[in-house]
Amino acid sequence: MKTAIWLYLFMFVAFFDLHAQYPILSPFAISLGAAPSFIGLILGVYSITHLPGNLLAGYGVDKYGSKRFIVSSLIVAGIVLLVQSRVTDPWQLLYIRSVSGFVLAFLSPACLSLLAKIARDNVQQSKLMAGNGLVHTMASVLSPAAGAYLVAKLGFALSFTVLGWILIITGVLAIFGVKERQYTLAAAQLFPPVHGDSNVPALKNQKQAGALDEPVPWLFFVIPLGLSCSQGILFFELPLMKEASGSIMTSGLLFSVVSLGALVTLSMLFINRFSPLLRTTTGCLALALVFFGMSVSWPLPLYVSLFLIGMAKGVIFPAIASLLASVTSANRYGRVFSFLSISYSIGAFIGPIVAGHIRSHTSPYFIAFVGLMLALCMLPLKAFKPVQA
DSSP: OHHHHHHHHHHHHHHHHHHHTHHHHHHHHHHTTOOHHHHHHHHHHHHHHHHHHHHHHHHHHHHHOSHHHHHHHHHHHHHHHHHHTTOOSHHHHHHHHHHHHHHHTTHHHHHHHHHHHHOSSHHHHHHHHHHHHHHHHHHHHHHHHHHHHHHHHHOHHHHHHHHHHHHHHHHHHHHHHOOOHHHHHHHHHHSOOOTTOTTSOOOSOHHHHHHHHSOOOGGGGHHHHHHHHHHHHHHHHGGGSGGGTTOHHHHHHHHHHHHHHHHHHHTOGGGGGSOHHHHHHHHHHHHHHHHHHHHTTOSSOHHHHHHHHHHHHHHHHHHHHHHHHHTSOGGGHHHHHHHHHHHHHHHHHHHHHHHHHHTTTSOHHHHHHHHHHHHHHHOOGGGOOOOOO
8 A cells, every 4th residue: 555655645746736836827927928818828728738648648558557657747747847937938838838738647547547456446446546536635725825825935936946846856756656566467367458458367257358348438438528627617607706706815715615525525435335336426416406506596605505516526536536447457547547537638628618608698507517417318327337356
């Protein structure tokens, strides 16, 4: 389990650095003379360049393993931040952000793939994925305030330099902290390869072979796409609501309420004993109902609604990762988790765009509700039959 702790550390640092830049980037771009429309492009290009990086990461992790991608992604991302601290033009910042999005796209599939291989069974896989969600949530709670504090004390340039060196040092530690080979060999036995692959050990029985011959249905990825689209709508709309009062501090508190809700359900480890398919479907349904309630201005206070959204997220995100791991052979974890990251990136890009175009005549939260319900209706339930070791 030492490797799992190392992986959590790497992901925490990466997410911490990423979220710490959220309150920094817009003011930094303004200080460089960027127009509001160009600032939106600077923020959105990260998700765009994430897509080819995720696609390459999936096949690369399956072929070469996770460690080299974890190490290189952290170190190169740190170097990119050091360069970012010296930019003097909005176009330079755009280029740097596009490179950063591509480089960090390799980290999440690599870490999730190795986490899935560490597990001894499907229940432990669920617990490890829940731990990943907990780490991500803690980073998202702590880092925005830390980023704002750094800028207040050190200024933009020095803040990016500090964050960059943190990533580089963490990448160097990954060289010594990640032990991959022993888990790869064990995972090949516990979560066998697809039938007919001569490069990996043979299947234990025909039941496992039949269960793993079929790839994950493409329609499943509509679920993470709809989920991240709804979150993009929330992140766009929340600061514009009257309850936010146009205050950055108030908006930050509202986002923190979402993260606190996620921490509550992520801390309920007994939830991991339930089927990941059940957790995914019920969590998405609950989330959709909350968005519907917000779209019709139900009587619950905004803070309660946001807390419920966070609780649903704390159930859904680990469940999706566990579900994919339970129906995928170990030699294909990288590809599956890269497609998952691609779905999240596309949804995060579409959500704010849709919200910006329809908010004048339709509640964006209603679109989030419709998107989640459509994704649930398209979910191919019969395709998900977890393989037992």
